Amino acid sequence: MRDPYLVLGLDPDADDSAVERAYLEAVKHCPPERDAARFSAIRTAYEQLRTVRDRAAFALFDTTPPTPADVLDKAAPVGAPGRPERALIEALLRGES
Amino acid sequence: MSKKQKRRKPRGGGQQHEQATPALERRAREALAAEHWRDAIAAYKDLVKREDRADWRQGLADAYAGRAGELTAKGMLKEALAIWENRAALGPKRAMAPEHAALLIRLGRPAAVVDLLTGGTADELPKAQREAIRAQLAARVLGGDVGLLEHLPVDEPVRRHAQAATAALAAYCEGDDAALQAALADIPFRSPYRDWVQILKALLRHVQAPAEAQSLLQRVDDDSAFAPMKRAATLSLMPETAFLDAAADAGPTLVRVACVLRGWPPARIALWEELARLENDPSPTALIRLLQRHRQVLGDDWVRRKSLSLAVHADSDDPEHWLYHVGGPEPDELESALLEAWTISPRDDAWDALDSWHRCAELLEQRWRTSKAPDPELALHIALLLRRGDAEGDILAPQVTPSGDPDDFDSIAAEQLEASLSWDPDDRATYLRLIGYYRRGRWLKNARRLLEQAQSRWPRDMALLEAAMDIALDAGSFKKAATLARQILAIDPINSAVRGRLVKAHLAHARKQVAKARTDLARKELATAHGWAGDEHTRERVALATSLLAVSDADAADTRTLREQIQAQLKQGAGLAMRLELAMAADGLGLSLGTLNRRLQLKKPTLRDRDDLVASLARLRAALDEDQEPSTETAQMLEGALPKAPWSALSRTELETACDTLKRSRLHKARQQAATTALKRWPGEPIFELHRFEAKYPRGFDFRAMKDLWTLEQALERAHDNGDTRTAMRIQEVLPGPGFGGAPPSLPPMPFPGAGNAADDMAVPEHVIDLMRILGIKKVLEILGAPPEVIRQVRDIERQLGEDAAHDMLVDLLDQGADLDPFGNWPAPDPEPPQRGRPRGRRRDDADDDDDMPEQLDLF
Numbered sequence: 001m002r003d004p005y006l007v008l009g010l011d012p013d014a015d016d017s018a019v020e021r022a023y024l025e026a027v028k029h030c031p032p033e034r035d036a037a038r039f040s041a042i043r044t045a046y047e048q049l050r051t052v053r054d055r056a057a058f059a060l061f062d063t064t065p066p067t068p069a070d071v072l073d074k075a076a077p078v079g080a081p082g083r084p085e086r087a088l089i090e091a092l093l094r095g096e097s
Numbered sequence: 098m099s100k101k102q103k104r105r106k107p108r109g110g111g112q113q114h115e116q117a118t119p120a121l122e123r124r125a126r127e128a129l130a131a132e133h134w135r136d137a138i139a140a141y142k143d144l145v146k147r148e149d150r151a152d153w154r155q156g157l158a159d160a161y162a163g164r165a166g167e168l169t170a171k172g173m174l175k176e177a178l179a180i181w182e183n184r185a186a187l188g189p190k191r192a193m194a195p196e197h198a199a200l201l202i203r204l205g206r207p208a209a210v211v212d213l214l215t216g217g218t219a220d221e222l223p224k225a226q227r228e229a230i231r232a233q234l235a236a237r238v239l240g241g242d243v244g245l246l247e248h249l250p251v252d253e254p255v256r257r258h259a260q261a262a263t264a265a266l267a268a269y270c271e272g273d274d275a276a277l278q279a280a281l282a283d284i285p286f287r288s289p290y291r292d293w294v295q296i297l298k299a300l301l302r303h304v305q306a307p308a309e310a311q312s313l314l315q316r317v318d319d320d321s322a323f324a325p326m327k328r329a330a331t332l333s334l335m336p337e338t339a340f341l342d343a344a345a346d347a348g349p350t351l352v353r354v355a356c357v358l359r360g361w362p363p364a365r366i367a368l369w370e371e372l373a374r375l376e377n378d379p380s381p382t383a384l385i386r387l388l389q390r391h392r393q394v395l396g397d398d399w400v401r402r403k404s405l406s407l408a409v410h411a412d413s414d415d416p417e418h419w420l421y422h423v424g425g426p427e428p429d430e431l432e433s434a435l436l437e438a439w440t441i442s443p444r445d446d447a448w449d450a451l452d453s454w455h456r457c458a459e460l461l462e463q464r465w466r467t468s469k470a471p472d473p474e475l476a477l478h479i480a481l482l483l484r485r486g487d488a489e490g491d492i493l494a495p496q497v498t499p500s501g502d503p504d505d506f507d508s509i510a511a512e513q514l515e516a517s518l519s520w521d522p523d524d525r526a527t528y529l530r531l532i533g534y535y536r537r538g539r540w541l542k543n544a545r546r547l548l549e550q551a552q553s554r555w556p557r558d559m560a561l562l563e564a565a566m567d568i569a570l571d572a573g574s575f576k577k578a579a580t581l582a583r584q585i586l587a588i589d590p591i592n593s594a595v596r597g598r599l600v601k602a603h604l605a606h607a608r609k610q611v612a613k614a615r616t617d618l619a620r621k622e623l624a625t626a627h628g629w630a631g632d633e634h635t636r637e638r639v640a641l642a643t644s645l646l647a648v649s650d651a652d653a654a655d656t657r658t659l660r661e662q663i664q665a666q667l668k669q670g671a672g673l674a675m676r677l678e679l680a681m682a683a684d685g686l687g688l689s690l691g692t693l694n695r696r697l698q699l700k701k702p703t704l705r706d707r708d709d710l711v712a713s714l715a716r717l718r719a720a721l722d723e724d725q726e727p728s729t730e731t732a733q734m735l736e737g738a739l740p741k742a743p744w745s746a747l748s749r750t751e752l753e754t755a756c757d758t759l760k761r762s763r764l765h766k767a768r769q770q771a772a773t774t775a776l777k778r779w780p781g782e783p784i785f786e787l788h789r790f791e792a793k794y795p796r797g798f799d800f801r802a803m804k805d806l807w808t809l810e811q812a813l814e815r816a817h818d819n820g821d822t823r824t825a826m827r828i829q830e831v832l833p834g835p836g837f838g839g840a841p842p843s844l845p846p847m848p849f850p851g852a853g854n855a856a857d858d859m860a861v862p863e864h865v866i867d868l869m870r871i872l873g874i875k876k877v878l879e880i881l882g883a884p885p886e887v888i889r890q891v892r893d894i895e896r897q898l899g900e901d902a903a904h905d906m907l908v909d910l911l912d913q914g915a916d917l918d919p920f921g922n923w924p925a926p927d928p929e930p931p932q933r934g935r936p937r938g939r940r941r942d943d944a945d946d947d948d949d950m951p952e953q954l955d956l957f
Contacts, residue, residue, distance in 0.1 A: 012398070034307065035336040053524070056477045060457075061485065063409040063439050065381060066388070068372045069337060070403075075394045076365035081304050081333075084357040086270040088350065092325045094240035095203040097348030 001064045004045030006073040019049045118147060129156055134164035158184050162194055169196070174204055195229035199322065202237045202245075210234065211248045229322075231255050231289035236322035239266055239293065255289050262290040269297055277301070292316075292323040299330055303358065307334050325351055333358035345373055364394070381407040382423050389424055401426045409439045416440060431460045443490035451486035451506055455513060458482035480521030483513045493530055499538030507534075518550070525555060532564045536571055544568050559589060566595065570602040575625075578602065582629070596631035601723070603629065604642065608687045616650050619686070641682045648696050649688045660697045672705030673738050674712035680731040681720050690730040704738045707746040718758045727762055739767040744774035756788040768792040783824045786812035791831055798833050806832075 005012060008022040023046040032039040048062075049055050066074075116124070125140030137160035144153040161184035168177035181197040198210045210230055213222060222230075234255045238245055239262055249256040265280035281297060284290050299313035311334055317327045332343055332355035340359070344352045349370075356366045368391065375383045385407050388400045404425040408416035416436045417428055428436060438453035461479045465471045487493050492510040500507050514531055518524070528551035535544040545568060551561050562585050569578035578599060585595045603626035610619035623643045630636040647655030666675055676699070683690050693699075704710055717727065717735075727735065747755060752775045759768035769792035775785040790798075790809045798806060809828060816825035869877045874891055 037336050037338055052474070053477065053481070053521075056474060056481055060435070060478060060481055061439075063406045065407050065410050066384065066403040068369075068379065069341060071372065071384075071387065071391075071395065072365050072368055074396070074399055075368050075391055076362045078365070079360045079362055081360040082357045083270055083272060083300075084354045086266060088354055088357070089266065089270065089326065090239065090241045092240075092329060092350050092354055093236045093323070094242070095199070095325070096350045097325055 002041050002067060003070045004048040006070050007041050007045035125156060129160055132163060134160050134167060138164060154187055158187050178204060195233060198230045199233045202233055207245055215250060232322040235289040258284050258288045258290050262293055265297055292321045296323055296326050296330060303334055310334060329354035381411040385423050385425050405432055405436060408436060434460055447490045447506055450490055454482050454485040476520045480517040483517035486510055487514055493534045529560055529564060541568055541572055593631045596629050599629040600626045600635055604685055611686050616646060619646060642686055645683050645688055645693060646686060648693055656696050663697060672709040673702050674709055674716055676702035677713050677716050680734055684728040684731055702738050704742055707743050710742050714755050714758050717762055721761045735764055736766060744771045753784060765792045765795045781815060783812040783816035783821060787828050
């Protein structure tokens with residue numbers, strides 16, 4: 001299970017409205033028909049952080065170990081999709097997989 | 098010093114030259130189909146030597162192609178090329194495979210490929226192959242090998258469209274979409290660059306219209322010359338989890354292209370590469386070390402919190418020591434307490450779990466008291482910690498009634514829940530949980546106190562209104578309950594549960610009035626119940642109860658009416674189910690069934706058929722679900738009617754349900770009969786073995802017929818083998834096992850089945866004792882043919898008490914057994930009921946005493 005703060009892109013001190021906003025934004029960008037697994041993760045994250053009581057419970061009782069995706073998201077979140085450099089594409093087309 | 102490499106023999110041990118041709122041909126075909134390329138090459142070579150047949154040459158060519166592909170995948174490009182050349186040498190007319198052409202180009206030897214397009218035999222080249230070779234050259238040109246173009250004729254499409262394709266690549270990389278569209282427009286549909294066009298179109302859409310992009314990519318074949326670019330684009334469209342899995346198996350260049358397309362910054366790519374070097378499922382140690390290395394980027398607080406979580410999952414009994422050992426953070430006092438609480442399972446020790454969460458709460462309370470301006474969230478944290486013990490262990494579960502002992506752990510959990518409300522009074526669920534708990538113990542004063550606190554916050558809350566009504570009913574305040582019911586129905590008019598509870602309460606009150614011989618008041622209660630009945634079925638049941646009350650009162654008119662109704666139903670084929678309905682209605686009011694039967698002139702009931710049996714069991718189950726157990730008279734009536742029940746006409750599910758219903762009704766004979774019938778159809782089925790055993794020994798196993806015990810132990814093993822954990826657990830609860838003052842252990846009940854001769858040969862127990870000293874207890878029990886379950890139990894005792902103590906105990910038992918009947922049954926202890934249900938909480942004072950004390954078994 002993913003770190004819900006990272007799934008929703010929230011700061012640790014996010015309040016109810018910030019959680020709600022982040023959830024709606026995340027769902028807008030990732031509807032279930034596009035990526036069902038990610039949508040499910042977003043939904044779970046929202047349930048985990050929805051109220052101040054949920055967030056306090058998460059802080060006190062959650063012992064889920066970090067996943068590689070958590071580490072990646074925490075260290076360097078995904079940005080806007082980019083375009084590879086020409087040299088990289090040329091290398092791929094030359095057979096350098 | 099290098100060793101000479103041993104030449105690998107083909108499968109079949111090199112005997113194929115001696116094999117008959119049909120056998121060799123079969124082997125060759127099988128090897129080819131199984132993709133055992135080297136075996137297929139050897140076999141087909143041999144075949145072609147024997148006779149130069151076209152199909153065998155084709156087989157050899159296919160085997161070469163497969164082997165070359167295998168070598169290419171391993172990166173052994175030169176070796177692969179050699180195999181392709183062998184394939185080409187099979188015949189001048191054999192077309193060059195696109196993979197062969199691709200390999201030649203990749204290894205910097207495009208001349209041969211170009212010659213295929215421009216040489217004298219170019220016209221003989223099949224169209225599909227010509228297109229494939231052109232695409233290979235086109236991909237190479239886009240890969241930067243523009244020098245190739247000089248070797249191609251001016252009108253060759255690879256050369257003619259190269260400029261537009263290269264311009265498209267440049268425009269895409271520079272983000273100039275207008276130039277890209279213009280360049281793409283210059284590339285005709287039948288161009289060797291057409292796959293490239295599809296890929297670029299997909300890349301233009303992969304953010305805004307991923308499904309469309311996916312569809313465009315699907316137009317590019319997987320063996321296209323541009324397939325690596327297609328794979329990168331496909332990876333970029335994958336969901337995150339699938340991408341991380343797929344990327345682990347892809348090459349670095351391909352993954353880098355995909356990562357950039359997904360929007361991964363370079364730091365993320367670098368970190369992913371570091372993570373990819375760990376195992377697929379990185380161990381906590383590997384992960385915590387990675388977190389520590391990247392602490393600055395990840396943030397100290399996050400790394401600290403996640404390190405604590407990892408410590409819980411580390412394979413260590415001491416998480417703090419593990420953290421120290423792997424260079425993790427040193428936990429502070431609260432973190433230490435949390436680590437302890439996280440690692441204690443309430444199933445293993447409910448007391449320790451409760452205590453550990455309370456310890457965390459105490460530490461935060463200290464912080465609260467010493468802080469000048471405490472954070473309000475701290476209060477919430479204290480409340481949650483105080484509730485955690487109950488939440489985790491489900492201590493105040495709906496089936497738990499208050500023990501009344503202030504030192505018992507349900508009392509302490511309730512005390513902690515009450516304390517939590519002073520820190521966080523806005524948790525409705527806690528009020529309801531405590532109200533339910535106090536109601537079950539009929540501690541209505543406590544329940545009312547909490548209800549008042551809760552209702553001051555949520556006056557119109559439905560769950561609280563229902564709780565208030567239940568408390569009123571518990572106290573016999575029917576008027577108050579009715580008022581509350583009206584309030585609830587005003588808010589929720591279709592709340593049938595409220596009506597049902599009121600009807601039930603009035604029926605219960607009517608029963609009390611009958612017991613006091615106040616049938617006038619009982620009638621009033623029934624009339625009120627009728628008024629609250631929300632459906633026709635309930636109204637009918639209340640009406641029947643009213644009629645029975647009249648019969649009980651010897652009301653001649655009502656008795657006659659009811660008698661006529663019943664007789665009419667009996668004539669129409671009503672059987673046991675109808676009589677059970679009458680009986681349960683009588684039970685509900687505490688009326689004598691015998692008296693009613695006499696007044697209604699009813700004979701003993703008869704079970705009509707399968708449908709009557711099913712309907713009777715369903716009625717019985719419905720009554721049990723409403724906590725109405727059949728009275729002794731009703732049970733006797735059923736025991737009299739069920740011996741002739743057509744159990745064999747029931748399905749397996751119906752029989753399982755029937756056995757459960759009969760268990761709940763304590764109709765043991767009928768249950769045993771049903772289970773025995775089921776076992777004839779499904780011999781040895783664990784669930785029915787359990788029912789038969791339990792029904793046969795309703796007061797607990799008496800250690801007389803050991804065969805029954807072994808049969809149940811075998812059923813337990815079968816349940817385990819079948820993965821039927823639920824039945825296995827139920828059997829384990831029933832099986833008598835070693836324990837403190839519990840049922841006696843089934844210690845060696847020799848002779849074991851099939852061990853008669855062994856036991857006879859060792860008629861003198863001393864021999865067995867000597868053998869135990871020499872071979873060990875386990876071995877001797879195995880020699881004597883003890884069932885695995887018995888051996889396991891002896892091993893358990895050995896572990897608990899030590900080898901010497903277990904040995905002495907067995908020797909004593911053998912001595913005792915020998916005095917009575919050597920290797921015969923052991924003296925039967927007093928029957929004990931099977932241990933069931935949730936174990937009661939232990940006293941706090943006992944907890945420490947138990948810690949170091951070995952479990953003493955009451956064997957004698």
